[in-house]
Amino acid sequence: MTLERSNIAAMQGYAPGEQPQDPTTIKLNTNENPYPPSPEVAAALNSFDVASLRRYPNPVANEFRQVAADLHGLSLDNIIPTNGGDELLRLMLTTFVAEGEVVATTKPTYSLYPVLAAIQDATLREIDLDAQWKLPGDLIQQLREMKAKVFILVNPHAPTGSLVTSAAIAEIAENFDGLLVVDEAYIDFVDPALEHDCVPLLHRFDNLLILRTMSKGYSLAGLRFGYGLAAKNLAAPMLFKTRDSYNTDAISQRLAATALASQNYAKSTWDRVRQSREEVFAALNELGLSCLPSQSNFLLCTIPDSIGAPGAYAALKQEGILVRYFDQERLRDKLRISIGTKEENDRLINALTTLCKGNSSAR
Ligand SMILES: Cc1ncc(COP(=O)(O)O)c(C=O)c1O
Numbered sequence: 001m002t003l004e005r006s007n008i009a010a011m012q013g014y015a016p017g018e019q020p021q022d023p024t025t026i027k028l029n030t031n032e033n034p035y036p037p038s039p040e041v042a043a044a045l046n047s048f049d050v051a052s053l054r055r056y057p058n059p060v061a062n063e064f065r066q067v068a069a070d071l072h073g074l075s076l077d078n079i080i081p082t083n084g085g086d087e088l089l090r091l092m093l094t095t096f097v098a099e100g101e102v103v104a105t106t107k108p109t110y111s112l113y114p115v116l117a118a119i120q121d122a123t124l125r126e127i128d129l130d131a132q133w134k135l136p137g138d139l140i141q142q143l144r145e146m147k148a149k150v151f152i153l154v155n156p157h158a159p160t161g162s163l164v165t166s167a168a169i170a171e172i173a174e175n176f177d178g179l180l181v182v183d184e185a186y187i188d189f190v191d192p193a194l195e196h197d198c199v200p201l202l203h204r205f206d207n208l209l210i211l212r213t214m215s216k217g218y219s220l221a222g223l224r225f226g227y228g229l230a231a232k233n234l235a236a237p238m239l240f241k242t243r244d245s246y247n248t249d250a251i252s253q254r255l256a257a258t259a260l261a262s263q264n265y266a267k268s269t270w271d272r273v274r275q276s277r278e279e280v281f282a283a284l285n286e287l288g289l290s291c292l293p294s295q296s297n298f299l300l301c302t303i304p305d306s307i308g309a310p311g312a313y314a315a316l317k318q319e320g321i322l323v324r325y326f327d328q329e330r331l332r333d334k335l336r337i338s339i340g341t342k343e344e345n346d347r348l349i350n351a352l353t354t355l356c357k358g359n360s361s362a363r
Helices: 006-010 039-046 050-054 062-072 084-096 112-119 139-145 166-175 199-203 232-242 250-261 263-286 309-318 342-362
Strands: 079-082 102-107 123-128 148-154 179-183 208-213 226-230 298-302 334-338
Touching (some): 084 112, 084 179, 102 112, 226 232, 250 263, 309 342
16 A cells, blocks of 8 residues: 555656766766855855754845845845755745646756656646757747646756747747746856846746756755745745745855855856866867757767767766766757866766777777
8 A cells, every 4th residue: 555645656756867976986967066166155164153053044044035136136025045946846836836737848858847747746748849959939829728837948958058048038928828937057157148137037027937046056056055036926925835934944045145145256167167168069079979059067969879878878987977868759869968177078078089989990
């Protein structure tokens, strides 16, 4: 006998990226920032008053919310602090999606969305991207026909790294009756020359929720801190009704606020990641492992059939380099590779060069 709800019994849990035991492994499989958190974060942790932990933390992380509000030109009412971006997604579904209602997303996308929809016992509908991995021209019509309550769009897209413009996002928000969730987990790595910014759209649309995380751009994946940005009326039920009473802890509130305030440091890591991304992009293409241009901190590259993506994944693992392989439609001939430090990227390219050369001499 199982006591699980039937939808829980029927579902598969989320499969996180592998965590190597060997500390020398080059970990390019979960899109972490290759650089450490800011020195200010280290100082804040060192000076944290442990005695203060006997008290509950501020329930809504007001110190963090103030820093975020100032950074984004919004007010406290627009900021929803969460235990990682993942918690925001769960909170959003709990708050806005009833059992059986339709959660729409793209295919492929971040693999947690289907898992969270299954937990909520929502109906998942996946919208195919076109041959260039772009949103289909009839997206709004499809959303209407499937009666989607929520559309979750990861932007820049995972796992391709392509970017939907803010004008296109505005058009979706304007013409879609449901809630548009734009998951900006990787937004910090977008080329600043593009001047991409969806935050101003929050003043126009009260059906738009933007997800941000401290995990990637701020090098704090281990801390578990993210936040939502939304119009006051959309944010309020998540902030004051459905959120766990103390969903973020006192230490993470302090460190996340400190990291968000260290903008210059964070930006310096984004610049380095972007520069390395262009170098790795060029090197992979040179090797014949064609990559899509990416606005994120990872690249999706195609592995020739003669090697095969699972074979390349295994060969890299043998060399102590972990990347991500997805056994999914359209992705079975590809690897998603996070951008690492210069040394890590060089090791990756060397290993792939050996693999490609071995492969061509074997033929
Ligand atoms: C697309 C996307 N959204 C959200 C997240 C959530 O990140 P976190 O819960 O670490 O903030 C991730 C993490 O990998 C992600 O890839």
